[in-house]
Amino acid sequence: MADLSIRKVLEQVQSGQLRIPAFQRGFVWDADRVAYLMDSIHKGYPFGALILWRTKEQLNSERDLGPFTLPDREDEFPVDYVLDGQQRLTSIFGVFQSEIAANEGHDTNWTTVYYDFDAEKDLQESQFYALLPDQVDLVRHFPVGKFFDVAGYRAATQHLTPERLEEIDHVQAIFKEAAIPVQLIETDDRAKVAIVFERVNRLGVELDIFQLLSAWTWSEEFDLQDKFADLAEDLKPFGFAAVGEDSNLLLRCCSAIIGSDASSSGLLALNGAEVRDRFDEIISGIKGAVDFLRSNLHVEKLENLPYPTLIVPLAVYFAAKDSKTVLVSEAQRAEMVRWFWRACFSRRFSAGVLRNLNRDVGEAKRLRTSEKLGLSEIPWSIDKEFFIDNRFTVSSVATKTFILLLVQSNPLSFVSGSRVSLGEVLRHYNRKEFHHLNPQKFLKGEGRDSADINRLVNFAIISAADNKALGGVAPSRYRAKLPASKLGNILNSALCPPSLFNDDYGTFIDERSLLLWGAANALAE
Incomplete structure (x- = not known):
C-alpha cells in the first residue's frame, strides 16, 4: 500500500490523472461530515x-x-x-484546491471549512466547522483552504x-x-474491477452493475439506460413495463443472449460495441419471451411470474437478428411450457441460480437451432403435499405457481357461471381476487x-x-347461490371436488389436493 500527500492528490486531480468512473454515485456528504474529516486528519x-x-x-x-x-488528461495514459x-477525495479536493471553479447550480458551502x-x-x-460567510469571525476562525496556497496563507495569517x-x-504542518x-489495482480486466467495486461497497450500497455496463457500452449514439426506458414504454401496453424497469433482469438477458452466460462476470466481459450492435x-x-408467456401461460405481468429469471432462457430462444420472427414448432412450444412448469414446481431458481440459469440458457439456444428437446430435462417432482403444506401468500413462489395453475383451467365465476376475466385478475394481482373455498368464519367455528385454514388447497x-x-x-349453505345448471362446470374449472359441499374439511383437502396434483402433472409431464 502506498501513500499520497494532500498536495499530490491536488496535483493529480488538476492534471486529469485521478478520475471518477460513471458507475460511481455522486457526492453526497454534507458540510458537517466534510468538517469532521478535516478534524480526523488533524x-x-x-x-x-x-482504492x-x-x-x-x-x-x-x-x-x-x-x-x-x-480536466482532460494532459499526458498519456494510464489514468487512475x-x-x-x-x-x-472530493472533500479533500474541494476544501484545499483553488484551481478549478465549481459548476453553477451546485452547493459548495461544504468547501469553506474553518479551524x-x-x-x-x-x-x-x-475543532473544524463549515461556515457561511456571515458566520465567520476572522479573529477566531481560520480558512483551512489556504493551507496549500502560499500567498493566500500568508495573507490570512x-x-x-x-x-x-x-x-x-x-x-x-499536520495537513x-x-x-x-492508497491501494492501487493495475488491470484492464473489467470483471476484476467489478468484483473489487462490489466487495468494497458490500457494507454500504451494493454494486450497481447497471451503472457499470452503462459505462462500458456508452457512446454518443447509445445510452443503455435510455434504451431500457424505451423498452419499458414499449411493454407498458401489454402489462410488462416492469420488465423494462428491472435492470438486473435485463442485464441477465443481455449477457445470456450475447455471451450465453447470465452471471455478473459474464456480463462485464461483454464488449461494449457488441452490446450496441x-x-x-x-x-x-425479451419481447418474444413476454409474448410467449402471455399467449401460452396467461401471464399478464412480471409480478405473476414465480421467478422473473424465467424470462431469460425464453429471451435467448426468441432473440433474432434484424428483428426477425423466430418460428416455434409445436414440439418446441410444448418443451418450453414443460420446462416452465418443472422449473416452478421444483423451485429451480431458489438456489444454484446461476448454475441452473446458464444450463437452461444453453439448452434454450440448442432448442431453437437444432430442436433438441433437452430444456425440460431438469430435476423436478411434485406431490399433493405441495398444496397442503404451503400457505397462501400472494408474493411467494409456491402461491404464484399455484395461481398460474388455477388460471390454466379457465375458471368460471362461482356466482354467475361466466368465464372469469383472467387478464383483469392477473393484472390487478392482489389478495382480493383469491378467496377460501371453505370460508374462514366457518372453519374457525370448527x-x-x-395455518390450517390458509393452505393453498383451500383457495x-x-x-x-x-x-x-x-x-x-x-x-x-352457500351451494344454493351457485347456478345449478353450471355447478359441475364451475367445480371442474376450479379443480374442486364435489365433496366441498359435504362440509368435511379433511376429506376436501385430500380430494382437492389430488385434483391439483393431477393438473400439475399434466402440465409438467
Whole structure:
C-alpha cells in the first residue's frame, strides 16, 4: 500500500490523472461530515484508504468530482479511477484546491471549512466547522483552504497574534505531512474491477452493475439506460413495463443472449460495441419471451411470474437478428411450457441460480437451432403435499405457481357461471381476487387455526364481489347461490371436488389436493 500527500492528490486531480468512473454515485456528504474529516486528519485518526484502478483505457462515460468538472488528461495514459474513497477525495479536493471553479447550480458551502481557535481541544469534539460567510469571525476562525496556497496563507495569517500564528502553523504542518493510504489495482480486466467495486461497497450500497455496463457500452449514439426506458414504454401496453424497469433482469438477458452466460462476470466481459450492435436482438428476445408467456401461460405481468429469471432462457430462444420472427414448432412450444412448469414446481431458481440459469440458457439456444428437446430435462417432482403444506401468500413462489395453475383451467365465476376475466385478475394481482373455498368464519367455528385454514388447497379464484355474495357460511349453505345448471362446470374449472359441499374439511383437502396434483402433472409431464 502506498501513500499520497494532500498536495499530490491536488496535483493529480488538476492534471486529469485521478478520475471518477460513471458507475460511481455522486457526492453526497454534507458540510458537517466534510468538517469532521478535516478534524480526523488533524487528530491523526484513521479515515480510510483510497482504492484506485489504474488502466490504459479511458472510459467513455465519467462523472464529475462533486461540483468540479475534471480536466482532460494532459499526458498519456494510464489514468487512475477511484473505486473507493470518492467522498473523501472530493472533500479533500474541494476544501484545499483553488484551481478549478465549481459548476453553477451546485452547493459548495461544504468547501469553506474553518479551524476554530476557541474550540475546546478535545479528543472527541471537532475543532473544524463549515461556515457561511456571515458566520465567520476572522479573529477566531481560520480558512483551512489556504493551507496549500502560499500567498493566500500568508495573507490570512497577517492579523494573527504570535500565539495563534504558531498554533495555525502547527495545524498546517499536520495537513502538509498527512498521508492518504492508497491501494492501487493495475488491470484492464473489467470483471476484476467489478468484483473489487462490489466487495468494497458490500457494507454500504451494493454494486450497481447497471451503472457499470452503462459505462462500458456508452457512446454518443447509445445510452443503455435510455434504451431500457424505451423498452419499458414499449411493454407498458401489454402489462410488462416492469420488465423494462428491472435492470438486473435485463442485464441477465443481455449477457445470456450475447455471451450465453447470465452471471455478473459474464456480463462485464461483454464488449461494449457488441452490446450496441446486437441490442435489437436483445429487444426482440425479451419481447418474444413476454409474448410467449402471455399467449401460452396467461401471464399478464412480471409480478405473476414465480421467478422473473424465467424470462431469460425464453429471451435467448426468441432473440433474432434484424428483428426477425423466430418460428416455434409445436414440439418446441410444448418443451418450453414443460420446462416452465418443472422449473416452478421444483423451485429451480431458489438456489444454484446461476448454475441452473446458464444450463437452461444453453439448452434454450440448442432448442431453437437444432430442436433438441433437452430444456425440460431438469430435476423436478411434485406431490399433493405441495398444496397442503404451503400457505397462501400472494408474493411467494409456491402461491404464484399455484395461481398460474388455477388460471390454466379457465375458471368460471362461482356466482354467475361466466368465464372469469383472467387478464383483469392477473393484472390487478392482489389478495382480493383469491378467496377460501371453505370460508374462514366457518372453519374457525370448527376450531381450526389460521395455518390450517390458509393452505393453498383451500383457495380458488373468487372475486371479492363473489365472495361477499357467497358469505362466510359453510359450503353446504352457500351451494344454493351457485347456478345449478353450471355447478359441475364451475367445480371442474376450479379443480374442486364435489365433496366441498359435504362440509368435511379433511376429506376436501385430500380430494382437492389430488385434483391439483393431477393438473400439475399434466402440465409438467
